[in-house]
Amino acid sequence: MTKEQEFVMRWFREYYSRTAIAGPTKFEQREFGFMYFDKDFVRRHVGFKRPDDLRKYLVSQVPMHVYYSSALYEIPSAPKMDQKGWLGADLVFDLDADHIKGAETMSYAQMLSLVKKDMIKLLDDFLFGDMGFGETDVRLVFSGGRGYHAHISDEKVLKLKSHERSEIVDYVSGTDLDLDAIFPKSVSMVKDYKTHMKAEKAVAMPAEGSGGWKGHARRTTAQLFEELRFMELEEVRARFPNLSRYKDATVLGLQRDLFGDRGGERLGYQLIMENNSLEYVSDRYKEALLDLVKSEVRPRAAAEVDEPVTRDIKRLIRMPSSLHGKTGMRVIEMRRDDLTDFDPLRDAFPGTFPDDPVKVHVKAPVDLLIKGQRISGDGVIEVPTFAAMFLVLRMKAAMVP
């Protein structure tokens, strides 16, 4: 065993022997899985009768990663999937930094704060909002790594099949959303020219109080109006490439129709919101407005969850209150209110990792803020134990002999 393995296992063992593990609900129907520091295989198909048996296992084996099944089984320890007797599965959402554009160039803290924003959208707009789950129905978990999970064990969702769960993913990500139905066009007037007839189309917009994606689309539109209102042309150009096919005159005209004085008390955009119709913008600019709104609804309102995780009804997921073997952080269950100010590097290291200084050799210069302490330097540095755990587990440092 390497010095590093010895070091991290010592503190993992310490954690597991001194911590009450909040195992999953319906404990005895779950399959558990483990990966280790000192063994090169994945152990699956493990079942425990009592949480205490699991605790003993954790203390004696000191696994690097601890997983349990979102599924409930008659015989969770059966070696083959088809012998387990699937009884249902939690509905699970996984939000991970992998899905964020440009994540590679961001710092860990930046990445995590973006994932958090998406998680808040998922919770507030979709799980608590459209789907009507209550706070107590949703177990919200920091993964200990690069993201968050939400688990729902409500009776209603347990039996949902894979493709039904995919529909839910499509819902929260706005996949195949029919925007034409949300902003429907209707013929408002037919003009009779000498050579041809031309139908004028009125475009409606979802009313106040609309639910689901209609509501999301309405809120996006309102948000866009707020932003557009005080934007200079250049800014509009930079911020909304979707308008690039429209001339400057069109963009300016649109802004004038929306925000310019029209002789009455209300401005154009206010009339649009009040009367649920885009007809307060002249026909010349209407297409541009519709294009803009439609292109912004999905990216703003959708929550990008990891499809395969939600779809899979037999997946193993990280167990809350275990330790993440590549960061040393705790997989923490929290309430929605705690999420707003949650900062993993500050809040997720277990209290059982002491402050005692340890000498490590970092492979490249580091400069991090962990538990409020600045950890920086190059070569051999002395850092608190919790920081050493983080650096060693992330392979950024080696123990000094």
Added chain:
Amino acid sequence: METHHLSRYPFLKAASELVRANSVSLDDLLSHPAYEESRRRGKQRVLDALNDLKVGQAPSSADDVTNLLEVLSYPVARVLVSCVADEFLVRRYALAEAKTMNERLETADFDVMIEVAEDLGVSAHLESDMLSMHFCDFLRYTSGLRGKDWKLVNHEMRKGYVLLSKKKFGRVLEQALSERIEMELPLPVTDDIIGAVSKDVAEISEIVAQLREKMRDQDFGEITITKFPPCMKKLTSMAEKGENMPHAGRFAITTFLSTLGMPVDDIVKTFFSSPDFDNSMTVYQVRHITGDGMGKRYSCPECATMRTNGICVDMDDLCRSGRIRHPLGYYRVKTMSSKRRKDEPEKEQKVEAPRPA
């Protein structure tokens, strides 16, 4: 409880309570002269199901006795179907009951829709004249109805409840009732029961056998199912089992098989055992889709479209390899690789013409 209402929806729990309250024994129901009319209507339910996918007209009567007799025709029909114990019959009968219910719901009030929904285990709401049901129930019963129109994302969802037009709401309930009946039947029956209805059972079995007769085995020659992509395997097996297939699925498998060179008549046979088949309709649809030598010939949808329609299922490693953009591409790749591996004998299972299970 209004007995006329129950005669229209005899599957409701309230209807079985009515039967219990009148203490009609199964023995009496199957042999006592007083229930002659129930037995006649019960048999008619099954025959109509086989012939027209309906279960006939409920009497429009305010007379409690007439209505009770009609309610009792429902358990009679279930006993008959259970005695024949044929999977195809069960499916077709379940679908006929469900379709008839849906038809009757068209003229029903909202509170009847809610009552029926709750009875079928569908959590439903009625709020300012808008019907809604819990999204999990919606998903559960619309998995066979994929396509843009049935996607959850294109429905307004409020606090877990999906707003639906009356028509769509009824369609979901149809699915729920049909699944429930399919699950319940066949009921366990004793020799005494079988004895009591043997004449009718023989007659019904005969008709079922005739339907089977029309479905002969057919060898599809060179087309081998082992090379089918998972989506098409699934659709083929659904067709073979006579499961109700969404239109998009029917379209996909038809165009797929037609491009592989399967003759129209054989494709028709593939769909023949579907419980809601209407032969002339199927022939028409298939001819239309395949172009049948003239007119527009539709082509098989690509994977992206299959996915949108919710019929890209059970993707395997080849599907995920990034090389497959089209189900026909999958078939081609498999064909090429099996040619290359001529020396390795590959077990090839021929596509079989459908047989009733």
